[in-house]
Amino acid sequence: MTAPPPGGLRLEHRAAAPGRLVIALVGDLDYDTAEQLGEEVVTALATPGLTALALDCAGLEGCDSMGLAVLLQVRRHTDRAGVRLTLERPPDSLRRLLGLTGTSEHFGVEPV
Numbered sequence: 001m002t003a004p005p006p007g008g009l010r011l012e013h014r015a016a017a018p019g020r021l022v023i024a025l026v027g028d029l030d031y032d033t034a035e036q037l038g039e040e041v042v043t044a045l046a047t048p049g050l051t052a053l054a055l056d057c058a059g060l061e062g063c064d065s066m067g068l069a070v071l072l073q074v075r076r077h078t079d080r081a082g083v084r085l086t087l088e089r090p091p092d093s094l095r096r097l098l099g100l101t102g103t104s105e106h107f108g109v110e111p112v
Helices: 034-045 065-081 092-100
Strands: 009-014 020-029 052-063 084-088
Touching (some): 009 034, 020 034, 034 065, 052 065, 065 084
Antiparallel strands (some): 009 020
């Protein structure tokens, strides 16, 4: 895996079971990159037969309020599309943010 551009976000699609898509987030999910994730998810939700979307957050280095806002937007989009959303391997910093904002239950993530 190569490093994201400084202050940027790289999104990597990973092979998964049929009907399941994994998008790895590498870098910062913030004001400058939130729209990138939102657009990627909207495109992914148009995939025929998609039933599950996982965001692999192991490479996420930072997440600000705009990053949180887009994650909640992604949750709404997947709910409307009938696609199951999971956050995989969230770093402690993201788990802390979700816990402090009372949004961890929307993602099934235990806060720190």
